[in-house]
Every structure is written in C-alpha cells, then in structure tokens.
Amino acid sequence: MIALLLRDLRLAFRAGGGFGLGLAFFLIVTTLVPFSVGPEAVLLGNIAPGVLWLGALLACLLSLDRLLALDYEDGTLDLLVTAPLPLEAVVSIKALAHWVTTGLPLVLAAPFFGVLLNLPTAGYGPLVQSLALGTPALSVIGTFGAALTVGIKRGGLLLSLLVLPLYVPTLIFGAEAARRGASGLDTSTPLIMLAGITFGTIALMPFASAAVLRMGLR
Amino acid sequence: MSIWSYANPVKFLALSTKVQPFLWAAAAMCVVVGLLWGFFGTPDDFRQGSTVKIIYLHVPSALMAINAWFMMLVTSLIWLVRRHHVSALAAKAAAPVGLVMTLIALITGAIWGQPMWGTWWAWDPRLTSFLILFLFYLGYIALWEAVEDPDTAADLTSVLCLVGSVFAVLSRYAVQFWNQGLHQGTSVPVATGGRTVSDVFFYPLALCMVGFGLLFLALVLYRTGTEIRLRRTKALRVRAERSA
Numbered sequence: 001m002i003a004l005l006l007r008d009l010r011l012a013f014r015a016g017g018g019f020g021l022g023l024a025f026f027l028i029v030t031t032l033v034p035f036s037v038g039p040e041a042v043l044l045g046n047i048a049p050g051v052l053w054l055g056a057l058l059a060c061l062l063s064l065d066r067l068l069a070l071d072y073e074d075g076t077l078d079l080l081v082t083a084p085l086p087l088e089a090v091v092s093i094k095a096l097a098h099w100v101t102t103g104l105p106l107v108l109a110a111p112f113f114g115v116l117l118n119l120p121t122a123g124y125g126p127l128v129q130s131l132a133l134g135t136p137a138l139s140v141i142g143t144f145g146a147a148l149t150v151g152i153k154r155g156g157l158l159l160s161l162l163v164l165p166l167y168v169p170t171l172i173f174g175a176e177a178a179r180r181g182a183s184g185l186d187t188s189t190p191l192i193m194l195a196g197i198t199f200g201t202i203a204l205m206p207f208a209s210a211a212v213l214r215m216g217l218r
Numbered sequence: 219m220s221i222w223s224y225a226n227p228v229k230f231l232a233l234s235t236k237v238q239p240f241l242w243a244a245a246a247m248c249v250v251v252g253l254l255w256g257f258f259g260t261p262d263d264f265r266q267g268s269t270v271k272i273i274y275l276h277v278p279s280a281l282m283a284i285n286a287w288f289m290m291l292v293t294s295l296i297w298l299v300r301r302h303h304v305s306a307l308a309a310k311a312a313a314p315v316g317l318v319m320t321l322i323a324l325i326t327g328a329i330w331g332q333p334m335w336g337t338w339w340a341w342d343p344r345l346t347s348f349l350i351l352f353l354f355y356l357g358y359i360a361l362w363e364a365v366e367d368p369d370t371a372a373d374l375t376s377v378l379c380l381v382g383s384v385f386a387v388l389s390r391y392a393v394q395f396w397n398q399g400l401h402q403g404t405s406v407p408v409a410t411g412g413r414t415v416s417d418v419f420f421y422p423l424a425l426c427m428v429g430f431g432l433l434f435l436a437l438v439l440y441r442t443g444t445e446i447r448l449r450r451t452k453a454l455r456v457r458a459e460r461s462a
Contacts, residue, residue, distance in 0.1 A: 144381065148374055152364045161360055162378065165353040166385045169392040176396060193395070197388070208381050215373035 001085065001093055008097035022059040022102045023109055029055035030113045041118045048117035049127060049178035055113070056106045056131055057138060057171055061163060063102045064142040065149075065156045067094060068213075072150050081217055087210035095136075095143040095206070103135030119182060126181020130194060134174035137198040140205045141166050147209040151216045170197055225302035227446050234439040241436040248429025256422035272330045274423055278430035280323035283351065286316030286434060290358075291383050294376035304442065306372035307449070309379065310362055311441035315434060317355040324348055343394040350389050354382045368449065 033051050034044060071077040080090050110131050111124050119127065145163035149155035177190035224230045256274035290309040297306040327345065328338045339345065361378055365371035 148361065148378060149364070151370070155364065158357075158360055158364050161353075162357045165350055165357060165389075166381070168350055169385065169388040172389075172392040172396045190395075193392070205381075208377055212374060212377050215370055215377070218370070 001089055004080075004085070004090065004093050005097055008094065009100060012097065012101040020105070022063045023105045025062055026055045026059040026106055026109065026113065029058060030116055033117065045118040045120055045182075048114060048119040049123055049182045050175050051117060052110055052113060052119070052127060053131070053134075053171060053175040053178055056103075056110065056135065057167055059106055060102055060135065060138045060142060061160060061167075063098065064146050064163065065159055067098050067143060067146040068150045069146070069155075077150070077213075078217065081214065087213060088206040091143050091147065091209040091213065092140075092202075092206045095139045095209075098143065099136050099139040103131075103139055107131045107135060120184075122184045123178065123182030126187045126191075127178045129187070129191060130174045130177035130181075133191060133194050133198055134170050137170045137194075137201045138167060140198075140201045140209075141170070144205050144209045144212065147213040147216065150213065170194065173197065222300070222302075225300070225304055227304055227450075230304050231443055231446060234443055238436060238439055241432055241439065245429055245432035245436050248425050248432060250429075252422050252425035252429050256419075256426060260418050260422060269330055269333050270419070272326050273419070274426045276323055276326040276330065277423060278427045279319045279326065280348070281427055282430050282434045283316055283319040283323050283348070285431075286312050286319060287351065287354070287379075287383070287386070289438075290316070290379050294379040297372055298376050298380075303372075303449075304446065306376065307445040308438060308442045309375070310372075311445055312434075312438045313355060313359050313362070315437050315441070317352065317359065319430075319434070320348060320352045320355060324352065343390075343396075346393045347386075347390045350393070351386060354386055358382065 030051070033047075037043060037047070068077060071080070081087060083090070107128060110127055114124060114127060142163055145159050145166070148162060149159045152158060173190045173194040177187045177194060180190065181187045224233060253274055257271050260271070262270070290312050293305045293309040293312070296302060297309065324345075327348075331340070332338050358375055358378060361375050362371055365374055
C-alpha cells in the first residue's frame with residue numbers, strides 16, 4: 001500500500017505529472033473573479049469565502065480525469081485489480097494520493113489567495129479549517145466519479161456532470177463554515193456536518209468506487 | 219406464480235401489452251377529467267385567484283418526479299441482486315420520464331411563483347433540491363448513453379443510482395440548512411392524513427395525482443417494451459450477420 005502511495009506521489013511530482021496544475025488553476029480563477037465582478041474591495045470580501053471554495057472544488061475536479069485514466073491506458077489498473085491488495089484499498093490510496101497532490105496544496109495556498117480577494121481577517125482560520133476538512137471528501141467522491149467513467153472515451157465532461165451534483169452537500173457545509181467565519185459567527189455546526197460528510201464518504205465511498213471499477217474493467 | 223416470473227422478457231411483454239390499453243385509458247380519463255374539473259369546476263381561490271389552478275399540474279408532476287427516482291432505485295437494486303434485464307431496462311426507461319416530470323414541476327412552479335411570490339426563481343430548499351434532482355437525472359441518462367456495453371452500462375448506472383440517492387437525500391437536508399424556505403409545506407400530508415386544502419380543490423387534485431401515477435406507469439411499460447424490442451432486434455441483426 002505504501003509502495004503504491006509513493007509511486008503515485010512520485011509520478012505526480014515528477015515532470016508531466018501535473019502537480020501544481022490544480023494550484024495554478026486555482027490562482028487563475030481567483031484572478032479572474034475581480035475582472036468579472038469588479039475590483040470593489042467590500043464586494044470581493046463578501047464573496048471571497050464562496051469564491052475560494054468554488055475555485056478549490058473546480059481545481060479538484062479538473063485533476064480527476066487523470067486520477068485513474070493514465071493507469072487505465074498503460075494497463076497498470078488491470079494489474080492493480082488482480083493484485084493481492086483489495087481494490088477498496090487501492091482506490092483509497094488513489095484518493096489519498098490525489099488529496100496530497102491537489103487538496104493539500106489548495107488548503108495551504110487558500111490564505112494567500114484570500115489576501116487577493118480581501119478576505120476579512122476573521123475568515124482565514126475557518127477557511128483553512130473548512131478546506132482541510134472538506135477537500136478529502138472531494139477527493140474520495142471524485143475517485144468514485146473517475147472509476148465510473150474510466151472506460152469511457154472522452155469522459156471528461158461526463159465526469160463533471162456526474163461528480164458535481166455529488167459535491168453539493170460538501171460545498172454547502174464547507175462554504176457555509178467559511179462564510180460564517182468571515183462574518184465572525186460561530187462555525188462549529190457546519191464544520192461538524194462537514195466532518196461527518198468527509199468521514200462518512202471516506203468510510204463508504206471506496207466500496208462503491210471499487211465495485212464500479214470491477215464492473216467497468218470486467 | 220411469483221412476480222419474478224415476469225423477469226422473463228416474453229412474459230413481461232405479453233402482460234404489459236395486455237395491460238397497457240387499460241392503463242392508457244385509465245390514465246387519460248383521470249388526467250383529462252381531473253384537469254378539466256380542476257380548471258373549470260373549482261372556484262378561484264380567495265387570495266390567489268385563478269393562478270392556484272396550476273396546482274393540478276405542479277403537485278402530481280413533482281410527486282412523480284420523486285417517485286420515478288425511487289422506482290429506479292428499486293429496479294437498480296433488483297438488477298444488482300438478481301440480474302434481471304427487464305429490471306435494468308425499466309430503470310433506463312423511467313429516467314427520461316422522471317426528468318420531464320421534474321422539468322414540468324420546475325416550470326409550472328416558476329409560472330406560479332412569478333405572480334404569487336413576485337419571482338420566477340428563489341434559492342429555496344425545495345426548489346434547489348428539485349434542481350439538484352434534475353441534475354442527477356441528467357447525469358444518470360448521460361452515463362447510460364456513454365457506456366457501450368449494455369450490461370456494464372446497467373451495472374454502472376445502478377451503482378450511480380444508489381450512490382446518487384444517498385447524496386440526493388443528503389443534499390436535501392444540506393440545502394435546508396443552507397437557506398430558509400419560501401415554498402409552503404405540503405398541502406396533502408399523507409403521513410398525518412390532515413389536509414390544508416379544502417375538499418373542493420382536493421378531489422380533482424387527488425384525481426390528477428392518480429392520473430399522473432397511471433400515466434407514468436403506462437409510459438414506463440411502453441418504453442421498457444421498446445427497449446426490450448430494441449435489444450432483441452440488435453441480437454437478431456448480430457445473428458444474421460454471423461450466419462451470412
């Protein structure tokens with residue numbers, strides 16, 4: 001398992017692995033928002049938590065289609081399915097690698113992008129907390145979507161259509177926590193709900209992802 | 219004779235073609251009588267005027283939009299557990315019907331909301347959950363279209379339906395947490411038996427609800443029959459090519 005994790009991480013970090021692309025996309029979204037809604041500081045501060053959450057979600061989504069597709073193309077996935085390691089563990093590791101290479105950098109970079117959008121001072125803690133709690137759920141749910149579409153040619157758009165509705169609860173609670181934090185309100189309720197969603201999906205989604213992967217590769 | 223004997227496509231087709239004329243007739247009668255009664259036979263509401271009459275389209279279609287997904291959930295489970303092709307095809311056949319029902323509910327709601335709430339659309343929990351349900355239907359249908367092998371497609375969409383159901387329920391509660399509503403509560407709570415609409419409006423509404431249910435059933439049977447025949451022609455064509 002650790003070998004698989006290290007392999008995935010190494011592949012991502014080395015040239016052509018696409019590490020940092022999500023981060024760059026996140027930066028571009030953050031840059032484009034003031035162009036589209038105007039540079040007014042108050043307005044930007046108001047929408048900053050939501051925009052940052054949405055940007056993080058889209059950056060996660062963009063990197064999903066290479067999560068399993070590359071392994072599918074070169075046949076690694078077939079080997080992994082027949083390996084002694086349970087497939088549930090394989091998809092969990094895949095999700096973890098995705099989170100380390102996409103979700104974690106987003107969490108760490110979010111405060112800096114918050115400065116660009118004039119996020120209120122009180123909002124930084126809750127923003128990082130909610131992203132740190134919520135992005136693992138995005139990776140795990142995304143792995144399910146990637147597993148669903150792995151055998152489909154040009155499945156990228158379909159993947160977005162399938163995964164985005166599944167992201168709704170995570171986005172609602174995550175952005176709500178960040179928004180409440182930015183306006184100085186208590187964030188514990190949405191954070192608890194977000195944690196519930198994250199741990200629930202981490203516990204259950206690998207089974208669905210593995211089942212779907214077996215069906216798709218049969 | 220158990221219900222599982224109708225997992226045999228031939229038996230299913232025989233029964234469904236026998237039942238369908240009656241279903242269509244009953245559905246047409248209920249919907250036509252219910253709508254006419256509702257539109258012309260009931261008085262205008264004291265406050266809402268004649269706009270209230272859109273309820274005869276809105277409530278039954280919303281009801282069937284949810285029940286169609288529920289039916290897909292049950293048939294998907296049957297396909298995953300017992301691998302009856304008819305069951306998977308019934309789920310496939312029900313999805314576009316459910317999609318259209320959701321669309322009707324959304325559009326009639328918007329038409330009613332414009333004069334009554336002063337807005338076509340509000341980010342109200344009920345409205346938002348229906349929009350999300352609409353997206354789930356779209357994704358489900360798109361996945362059916364995208365996968366070439368029919369059995370794999372049935373497998374994948376079944377799991378998507380199960381997972382989607384969980385997330386649809388989750389979204390429903392998340393959305394309620396996120397924004398307070400503008401939409402009124404249900405007028406016909408089945409669980410408690412109490413009603414907030416007067417009998418004058420309730421009887422045609424109930425007739426419309428029954429009619430939409432029957433219409434849904436007839437449509438699904440018809441579409442399932444089409445899917446079965448489509449698959450059969452495909453098999454025959456493959457066989458003909460092989461022998462030629």
